[in-house]
Amino acid sequence: MVTLTINGREIQVPPGTTILEACKMNGIEIPTLCHDEDLRLAGSCRMCIVEAKGRPLLVASCVTPAEQGMEIETESPAVVEARKVILELLLARHKLECHTCEKNGDCRLQDYCYKYGVKDSRFAEGGSPKYPITDPNPFIERDYEKCIMCTRCVRACEEITVARAINVQGRGHNAKIATVFDGNLADSPCVFCGQCVMVCPVGALSSKVSAGIGRPSDIDKRVLTTCTYCGTGCTLELNVKNNRVVGVSSNRDEEWSPVNKGALCVKGRFGWDFVNSPERLTAPLIKDNGEFREASWDEALDYIAEKLANIKTAYGPDAFAFFSSARATNEENYLAQKFTRAVMGTNNIDHCARL
Amino acid sequence: MTNSIAELEKDADCIFLIGTNTTENHPVIGMKIKKNVLYNKAKLIVADPRNIDLADYADVYMQHKPGTDVALLNGMMNVIINENLMDREFIENNTEGYEEMKQVVEKYTPEYASQITGVPAEDIIKAARLYAKADAASLCYAMGLTQHSTGTDNVKSCCNLAMLTGNIGRPGTGVNPLRGQNNVQGACDMGALPVVFTAYQKVIDEAPRSKFEAAWGVKLPDKNGLTLTAAINKAHEGEIKALYVMGENPMVSDPDLAHVEEALQNLEFLVVQDIFLTETAKFADVVLPAASFAEKEGTFTNTERRVQRVRKAVDPPGQAREDWKIIGDLASRMGYPMKYSSSEEIFEEIRQLTPSYAGMNYKRLEGRGLVWPCPAEDHPGTPYLHKDGKFTRGKGLFSPVEFIAPAENPDEEYPLILTTGRSLYHYHTGTMTRRSAALDKHVPENWVEISPVLAEKLKIADGERVKLATRRGSIELKALVTDGIAENVVFTLFHFAEAAANTLTNADALDPVAGIPEYKVCAARLEKII
Numbered sequence: 001m002v003t004l005t006i007n008g009r010e011i012q013v014p015p016g017t018t019i020l021e022a023c024k025m026n027g028i029e030i031p032t033l034c035h036d037e038d039l040r041l042a043g044s045c046r047m048c049i050v051e052a053k054g055r056p057l058l059v060a061s062c063v064t065p066a067e068q069g070m071e072i073e074t075e076s077p078a079v080v081e082a083r084k085v086i087l088e089l090l091l092a093r094h095k096l097e098c099h100t101c102e103k104n105g106d107c108r109l110q111d112y113c114y115k116y117g118v119k120d121s122r123f124a125e126g127g128s129p130k131y132p133i134t135d136p137n138p139f140i141e142r143d144y145e146k147c148i149m150c151t152r153c154v155r156a157c158e159e160i161t162v163a164r165a166i167n168v169q170g171r172g173h174n175a176k177i178a179t180v181f182d183g184n185l186a187d188s189p190c191v192f193c194g195q196c197v198m199v200c201p202v203g204a205l206s207s208k209v210s211a212g213i214g215r216p217s218d219i220d221k222r223v224l225t226t227c228t229y230c231g232t233g234c235t236l237e238l239n240v241k242n243n244r245v246v247g248v249s250s251n252r253d254e255e256w257s258p259v260n261k262g263a264l265c266v267k268g269r270f271g272w273d274f275v276n277s278p279e280r281l282t283a284p285l286i287k288d289n290g291e292f293r294e295a296s297w298d299e300a301l302d303y304i305a306e307k308l309a310n311i312k313t314a315y316g317p318d319a320f321a322f323f324s325s326a327r328a329t330n331e332e333n334y335l336a337q338k339f340t341r342a343v344m345g346t347n348n349i350d351h352c353a354r355l
Numbered sequence: 356m357t358n359s360i361a362e363l364e365k366d367a368d369c370i371f372l373i374g375t376n377t378t379e380n381h382p383v384i385g386m387k388i389k390k391n392v393l394y395n396k397a398k399l400i401v402a403d404p405r406n407i408d409l410a411d412y413a414d415v416y417m418q419h420k421p422g423t424d425v426a427l428l429n430g431m432m433n434v435i436i437n438e439n440l441m442d443r444e445f446i447e448n449n450t451e452g453y454e455e456m457k458q459v460v461e462k463y464t465p466e467y468a469s470q471i472t473g474v475p476a477e478d479i480i481k482a483a484r485l486y487a488k489a490d491a492a493s494l495c496y497a498m499g500l501t502q503h504s505t506g507t508d509n510v511k512s513c514c515n516l517a518m519l520t521g522n523i524g525r526p527g528t529g530v531n532p533l534r535g536q537n538n539v540q541g542a543c544d545m546g547a548l549p550v551v552f553t554a555y556q557k558v559i560d561e562a563p564r565s566k567f568e569a570a571w572g573v574k575l576p577d578k579n580g581l582t583l584t585a586a587i588n589k590a591h592e593g594e595i596k597a598l599y600v601m602g603e604n605p606m607v608s609d610p611d612l613a614h615v616e617e618a619l620q621n622l623e624f625l626v627v628q629d630i631f632l633t634e635t636a637k638f639a640d641v642v643l644p645a646a647s648f649a650e651k652e653g654t655f656t657n658t659e660r661r662v663q664r665v666r667k668a669v670d671p672p673g674q675a676r677e678d679w680k681i682i683g684d685l686a687s688r689m690g691y692p693m694k695y696s697s698s699e700e701i702f703e704e705i706r707q708l709t710p711s712y713a714g715m716n717y718k719r720l721e722g723r724g725l726v727w728p729c730p731a732e733d734h735p736g737t738p739y740l741h742k743d744g745k746f747t748r749g750k751g752l753f754s755p756v757e758f759i760a761p762a763e764n765p766d767e768e769y770p771l772i773l774t775t776g777r778s779l780y781h782y783h784t785g786t787m788t789r790r791s792a793a794l795d796k797h798v799p800e801n802w803v804e805i806s807p808v809l810a811e812k813l814k815i816a817d818g819e820r821v822k823l824a825t826r827r828g829s830i831e832l833k834a835l836v837t838d839g840i841a842e843n844v845v846f847t848l849f850h851f852a853e854a855a856a857n858t859l860t861n862a863d864a865l866d867p868v869a870g871i872p873e874y875k876v877c878a879a880r881l882e883k884i885i
């Protein structure tokens with residue numbers, strides 16, 4: 001074990017642990033922007049800097065291993081001053097539009113500016129590069145005037161989805177995230193999985209499907225559930241506001257998202273709004289003279305019960321068949337076969353397993 | 356799946372995909388496979404009539420003719436046996452029927468297999484060596500392998516290959532069907548099948564039947580029921596009088612839609628319970644509004660047999676109700692009380708009657724869920740089956756399988772092979788995805804993929820509207836010219852009711868054992884619209 005002191009407290013960690021991890025294990029919070037536990041280290045934003053006694057420069061805690069005897073200060077005046085400068089540099093090229101931003105209230109840049117009292121930037125003079133929003137795809141809003149160049153999206157695209165649709169283009173002040181020919185995502189290998197949206201710490205990438213109806217910070221709850229589409233069985237969170245599904249987010253903890261660790265595909269992430277479709281059936285319908293009319297549950301169910309009983313009496317149980325559903329739950333499939341077998345007295349039950 | 360999804364990401368050092376367009380149909384599994392291939396240098400073998408995305412990452416890509424899977428797999432096994440690459444110890448200790456299988460495979464030399472499949476012999480040899488020499492090779496397939504009149508044979512051949520090389524019963528190996536729908540595994544486990552109760556307990560067997568009779572307090576029927584496709588035929592013939600459809604849409608998903616429509620109209624009584632007024636619901640006498648997945652509690656079982664919780668996020672709209680409440684209420688009105696207060700109460704009944712789910716309860720399912728078989732409350736679940744080569748029946752049985760040509764082959768009138776499938780952006784009959792604004796905006800209409808050579812021959816331009824016809828009917832749709840497909844093969848999607856692929860498919864060609872329709876092969880013709 002390695003013994004070191006953080007903020008005056010002596011702690012022990014296994015060899016190979018970074019300072020950031022050592023802090024995390026001991027409940028000490030360090031601000032980070034480019035760091036993401038599931039992605040390879042970038043060590044580029046320097047937000048996570050700390051002071052290590054005896055070292056001439058502040059060190060980036062996410063890439064620096066904890067060493068025997070180190071004395072670390074995580075919020076010393078030098079550290080705080082340096083973080084403020086970093087934030088001011090970021091703000092210099094950031095379109096501050098918090099009031100309409102989808103990430104308002106759930107944004108690392110906003111949080112850290114708040115924490116360190118950074119209101120505006122003394123570096124804003126030269127003006128920031130202009131990146132109009134032009135990508136017409138229906139899934140992802142790409143607003144690079146809010147991008148802080150943390151490259152998390154690039155790494156998620158490369159390492160989780162393995163699509164390699166986006167990368168860093170240009171250098172220095174003019175660097176930006178782009179597809180190969182700086183075009184639209186639809187013309188790149190992008191598969192619209194939204195993993196980039198999942199990892200973006202600010203409002204540069206957001207869901208167009210959720211836009212304007214519920215940002216992460218003002219939803220009522222996130223309900224962990226299982227995707228309704230393919231058989232992979234990804235875990236996702238339905239975001240709910242006023243008893244309405246307004247979006248999907250990821251739970252990135254393997255203990256709660258065992259199959260996908262938060263990763264999703266385009267259907268799971270952006271294909272939820274059918275739930276709110278105005279075409280949803282909302283009342284039982286009975287066909288009279290070729291036309292559907294609304295009916296009460298009592299009327300509809302009594303009518304079905306009577307019809308099925310009559311058909312069973314007249315033609316025998318095997319004149320009935322039940323098509324159950326690979327979309328319904330286990331409990332519902334169980335009841336469907338129980339109904340077919342125990343109530344109707346036939347084994348004519350199947351579902352679309354083969355289709 | 357015999358093995359778990361996570362093993363494809365790290366344990367398998369060779370992955371063989373046959374009849375699965377994984378990145379489109381099981382996207383998150385596709386990501387894991389790509390990751391393993393690109394970053395851990397796992398070997399990848401792809402066999403598919405279309406040059407799918409993953410073919411670009413493959414060490415060997417075999418573009419076999421639709422419906423020739425058995426010949427291809429036998430060809431690979433021929434190489435493995437002749438080059439002595441099989442796992443003798445595994446065969447000896449864990450299997451039966453090797454000699455019979457070997458005899459059949461003998462004639463499928465790579466050259467002979469190549470004639471049937473159209474795959475160069477050297478690719479068959481290369482694939483065979485890669486698969487056989489791997490430490491842990493995983494074979495995955497999906498509907499591309501099963502939706503054939505020889506679907507069961509195709510699966511048996513896959514099992515032969517895995518047993519021949521001892522690639523079963525260890526992490527990263529196995530024969531892994533990737534199942535297409537969120538809870539198709541669960542629906543099967545729960546006995547929504549004509550021949551079995553839950554956990555595949557046969558309805559014709561006395562013991563399970565008496566168990567269910569005792570639990571449910573009624574006498575139960577002892578002969579096998581009808582499959583979905585057989586029931587449609589019986590409705591057509593007038594023997595099935597009443598049909599109850601819960602969350603299915605046979606008017607888009609079933610083969611030969613004209614035939615399905617006649618069958619539905621022939622019914623005396625049709626009930627459809629769904630979240631939308633589907634193409635099928637329009638034919639119903641009564642339509643019942645159901646709750647969507649976001650509006651109910653319950654469990655789904657994914658393709659790796661993992662049972663996971665579904666949780667209620669919002670109330671159903673209007674008077675819509677959960678399926679389980681509707682069925683319970685109806686049963687009670689028919690004189691058989693089914694009074695459950697929650698889905699959990701139903702689950703408690705399920706586990707009493709279902710050995711593989713016996714150790715599960717809602718509390719244990721929190722978090723990671725549980726993978727069946729999970730026979731007792733202290734059992735951790737079973738991520739991979741047939742541990743150490745132990746099979747349910749004792750020893751694994753090799754099946755000698757001969758190649759049989761598909762039921763309908765191209766001829767002068769219908770010179771092309773039509774094969775069908777899904778897009779990444781849509782799901783099944785499109786009931787949900789076509790009502791998800793972004794998905795439908797991105798992929799609003801059906802298309803037919805054709806090769807540049809065919810396009811040139813028929814003078815069809817990319818994007819032009821064309822007529823695609825088979826003996827069953829025709830649809831009009833956009834042509835998409837792509838290098839990814841063989842010259843005499845065309846591909847189309849089945850999500851779109853207005854240009855429904857299943858107007859074209861063949862309802863008469865079914866796998867004799869599984870009853871699966873041959874969606875992946877029928878004879879077709881493409882015409883310019885003048």
Ligand code: SF4
Nearest residue numbers: 157190191193194196
């Ligand atoms: S949506 Fe997915 S594929 Fe597209 S850029 Fe983002 S991470 Fe990459």
Ligand code: SF4
Nearest residue numbers: 147148150151153200
């Ligand atoms: S778009 Fe977001 S994730 Fe990507 S580099 Fe910019 S801030 Fe980081």
Ligand code: SF4
Nearest residue numbers: 227229230234265268
């Ligand atoms: S998110 Fe995509 S891959 Fe995952 S279960 Fe849903 S449809 Fe399948």
Ligand code: FES
Nearest residue numbers: 034045046048062
């Ligand atoms: S978080 Fe450490 S350098 Fe960005």
